Amino acid sequence: MPVPGGSHARHPDRRDPRAAPAPTPLTTGTAPAAPRDAAPPSNAALARCLDEVGDLLEAQQADAFRVRAYHVAAAALRQLASPVTELYHRGGLAGLEQLPGVGRGIARALRNLIEHGRLPLLERLRAEDDPVQLFGTLPGIGEGLADRLHHDHGYETLEQLMAALEDGRLARIPGFGPRRLTTLRAAILRRLARPRLPPPAPRPPPLPVEELLDVDREYRDAASSGRLPLITPRRLNPEKRAWLPVLHTTRGGRHYTALFSNTARAHRLGRTHDWVVIYADGEQGESQATVVTEQAGPMAGRRVVRGREAESAAWYASAPRGVG
Numbered sequence: 001m002p003v004p005g006g007s008h009a010r011h012p013d014r015r016d017p018r019a020a021p022a023p024t025p026l027t028t029g030t031a032p033a034a035p036r037d038a039a040p041p042s043n044a045a046l047a048r049c050l051d052e053v054g055d056l057l058e059a060q061q062a063d064a065f066r067v068r069a070y071h072v073a074a075a076a077l078r079q080l081a082s083p084v085t086e087l088y089h090r091g092g093l094a095g096l097e098q099l100p101g102v103g104r105g106i107a108r109a110l111r112n113l114i115e116h117g118r119l120p121l122l123e124r125l126r127a128e129d130d131p132v133q134l135f136g137t138l139p140g141i142g143e144g145l146a147d148r149l150h151h152d153h154g155y156e157t158l159e160q161l162m163a164a165l166e167d168g169r170l171a172r173i174p175g176f177g178p179r180r181l182t183t184l185r186a187a188i189l190r191r192l193a194r195p196r197l198p199p200p201a202p203r204p205p206p207l208p209v210e211e212l213l214d215v216d217r218e219y220r221d222a223a224s225s226g227r228l229p230l231i232t233p234r235r236l237n238p239e240k241r242a243w244l245p246v247l248h249t250t251r252g253g254r255h256y257t258a259l260f261s262n263t264a265r266a267h268r269l270g271r272t273h274d275w276v277v278i279y280a281d282g283e284q285g286e287s288q289a290t291v292v293t294e295q296a297g298p299m300a301g302r303r304v305v306r307g308r309e310a311e312s313a314a315w316y317a318s319a320p321r322g323v324g
Contacts, residue, residue: 040085043077046113049122050074050106056125060229062248066255072101088114105255105281116192120156120286124257124279127244128234131156132263139187140180147265148173151275151290152307162188204285207278209311210319211251216276216291216303219247219258233262254282261290 054070057063076099077084087095088111096107112119123129135146135155149155153173155164164170165185176184222228228245237243247258260266261275276291290306304312 040083041113041117043080043084046084046110047074047077049113049119050077050109053109053119053122053125056122057248060125060231060246060248063250063255066248069101069103069106073099073106076100076102084110085114104283108285116157116159121279121281124259125231125246126234127231127246127259127262129156130235130263132265133235134158135161138191139183141184143265145175147263150263150288151261151277154288156288158188158191162192204282204287206308207254207280207287207289209305209308209315211254212278212289212291212305213303213312213315215247215249215251215256215258215278218249219245219276219278222247223260236262236264236267252282254280256280 050070051074054067054074057070058067080087080099084096084099087099091098093104093107093111096102096110097104102110109119109121120129131150132143132146134157135141135149136143138146141149149161153164153169155161161170162185165181165188170176170184171181219228223245228247230242231244231246232240232242233244244259244262247256249256249258257279259277260272261277262272266272266275271292274293278289278291280287280289289308291303292306294300294302294304294309299309299313299316302312302316
């Protein structure tokens with residue numbers, strides 16, 4: 001099937017990426033996911049979401065090939081004679097990857113939109129996501145625990161939290177006893193409005209510490225010199241000011257997005273220009289980590305990956321002299 005190409009081949013329903021982002025019906029921020037019996041998203045609605053991702057990536061100076069991939073996939077969806085949702089329910093991710101221009105990453109994006117009615121990547125690009133706030137609305141999870149779940153363990157969504165609960169990862173985190181886990185499971189199921197979840201996807205291997213620290217260095221250097229585009233966070237930004245620098249970069253086959261943390265705790269502690277949240281999207285899935293300046297101990301003053309301080313220290317010990 002022919003697919004119109006090019007990131008500049010604008011479709012009539014496409015919006016200007018420089019304008020204030022208007023959420024589509026599919027992407028509702030941190031609101032609960034749509035009920036399972038809600039009307040499935042149309043091909044046109046899914047294509048609009050992919051186009052918005054491409055537009056925002058382009059406005060934020062991401063790699064041109066990545067920008068074009070989202071626009072090409074959106075054009076392919078508009079030309080399909082049958083609903084994408086039917087293709088997904090018949091063939092899963094593998095079925096989606098059969099579509100022209102749809103690789104593993106875009107197939108995962110479509111799955112999120114079909115299954116959960118939202119796309120965390122799009123929320124990040126709009127600067128409107130706040131996983132810490134989302135987790136803090138769950139029973140038994142205060143701000144400190146919510147902050148650790150996001151920054152130390154890399155959880156962003158209720159679906160990821162539920163998968164970690166089901167496979168035992170949450171039970172290994174201090175603060176999660178049997179009673180809290182039981183209460184949490186019931187609350188997440190109610191929020192997701194579905195009787196059961198599919199088996200959790202395999203968790204990608206941890207990102208290399210040295211790679212995360214290098215992306216952190218690139219981001220902070222570019223942000224301090226004013227070379228990065230600024231986006232306007234929707235939360236904790238009453239003046240609606242464009243202050244948050246965003247970096248899109250690559251390492252090998254991984255696409256990285258880096259931003260300063262815009263959580264309530266980062267603001268309260270004065271760490272909004274110190275804590276750097278790094279997202280990676282590669283063949284093995286999406287991952288997230290936070291890099292901070294250590295405040296005490298032998299690593300004081302050095303940048304470390306939160307939750308992986310020992311690995312960070314080991315890397316500094318083995319790095320060439322003058323690095324770090």
